[in-house]
Amino acid sequence: MAQARPYYGDKGFSTAFYDRVTGLDARLAGDVEIYADLAPAGGAVLELGAGTGRVTFALAALGHRVTGIDLAPAMLAQAQAKRIGLAADVAARIELRLGDMTSVDLKRTFALVVCPYFTLAHVPAGAAWRNTFATAARHLDTGGLAAFHLPRMEIMRAPGPADPSQPVMAEPLPEGGKLLLFVRSRTFREAIGRLDQVIEYAVADATGTIRDRSAERLTYYMADPEPAAATAGLTLDRPPIDLGGVGDVWVFRKG
Ligand SMILES: C[S@@+](CC[C@H](N)C(=O)[O-])C[C@H]1O[C@@H](n2cnc3c(N)ncnc32)[C@H](O)[C@@H]1O
Known part of the structure; x- marks a missing residue:
């Protein structure tokens, strides 16, 4: 077998077939509804690791202003291409930006930060997790929520x-x-x-x-997220929400 390439690369099939494969993943069923329930009506949402826009676009269709950031230009390019086909009012509520969730600083705050589909698990569960929670905290209104979907250890x-x-x-x-x-x-x-x-x-x-x-x-990478979240001033807001029996959405609040 040829040398393996990184996921979400420019010429990668994980990028080209992302929507097709993700659309078949029944273990994600209901995730958008969880994030939508956490978002106050009309509140602004920041998605860390927005990828091809699956969650960003769905939340924008529900009336939220959504900013999606992602590290992979090829994933964002797909999102930009799909955005052209959206209704004008939905497209107007969406902002897509290239950025690293461990360091990005948009100099504004949001009512809700979401980090769906194991995106936090893509970075090491040490400094990178602490920095990502710091990003979430930096971009949250006081009292705002941050939702991280993580895989179960088993x-x-x-x-x-x-x-x-x-x-x-x-x-x-x-x-x-x-x-x-x-x-x-x-x-x-x-x-x-x-x-x-x-x-x-x-x-x-x-x-x-x-x-x-x-x-x-x-x-x-997987670890207990609570200590890393605590370093950023985020506290667990409720018991983790089961998603598909393979992961949980961990919801934190900025005090
Ligand atoms: C599993 S996909 C999730 C995409 C989208 N949130 C969804 O639920 O369909 C993970 C995404 O996280 C992005 N990602 C990984 N590490 C990142 C980082 N440090 N900063 C921003 N995005 C990152 C990847 O490029 C990829 O698009």
Whole structure:
């Protein structure tokens, strides 16, 4: 197998097929509703790691002004392209910016900060988590909420597929053929709460012959988020909200 590339890269298949694969992930069902329930009517929302705009656009459609920041230009480019097709009033409520959630400073505050779909888990659970919570706190109104969706530790520990040569997903493509997903390797290091995976995306033609493939590295970090949040002055507001049995939305309040 060729050397694995980083996730969300410019030419990566994780980027190109993000919406298709994420749209099939039933474990995310209901996440937008959780974030919408946390947002005061018409309140401004900041999304950390907005990606292709899945959550940003949905919250804007519900009437919120939403700023989405993301580190990956290729993910944001997809969001910008989709924004053109939105109703003018919805598009007008959306701002998309390139930025790193561990350091960005927009010099304004929001009623709600959201960090969906394991985005915090993409950065190491030490200084990078503390800095991301500091970003959330810096951008929150007093009394505002910050919601972080994190994976459960037992899901991180779960073994990979018994046979890595068998796809974990085989999805017909509208243009013909199939998109296949393989988990080529999966290693969890308990002591540092780090999961390293190589996910291979493959495009097969109608005969099943693989025509294109891209192996990409996806690393998740998990730890108790409460101590890192506390360093930024954020306190847990309620018990974590179960999402799909594999993760929880942790809601913190700025005092
Ligand atoms: C799983 S996707 C989530 C996208 C979107 N929030 C959603 O729920 O569909 C994770 C996103 O986080 C972004 N990301 C990872 N590290 C980041 C960082 N340090 N700052 C900003 N974005 C980051 C990635 O580029 C990617 O677009």
